[in-house]
């Protein structure tokens with residue numbers, strides 16, 4: 001385990017877009033969907049697809065559909081942009097990336113993007129709040145969320 005991604009599967013449908021059907025993470029996700037009897041579709045994006053076609057596929061999805069992207073960062077940004085223009089909210093989109101070790105972490109307090117963070121806890125470079133790195137990946141920021149660590153009572157106030 002260790003590197004599992006928490007996905008909220010409680011959705012009317014899941015739509016997976018992958019540009020590599022041999023992606024090692026795909027079988028686990030598919031198994032999870034089948035085990036849970038979920039209604040899901042896969043779009044194979046290994047061949048270039050016209051934006052209009054993609055737009056149509058996305059707008060045909062029911063409200064609350066979970067969009068899971070296993071694509072390269074550039075394509076991911078493009079798809080997120082299109083999805084956001086339709087009815088998908090930030091919470092409806094999950095981007096699964098391979099960029100393993102270091103991650104970009106956006107500060108839950110000041111929204112600054114701290115680049116290439118490896119630690120589990122660190123201080124935001126901008127607001128200096130201590131952040132705890134979560135597994136929540138934001139497609140919007142292309143970074144994971146860092147939760148400000150709640151300080152103990154009596155330690156410090158603004």
Ligand SMILES: [Zn+2]
Nearest residue numbers: 107110124127
């Ligand atoms: Zn900050």
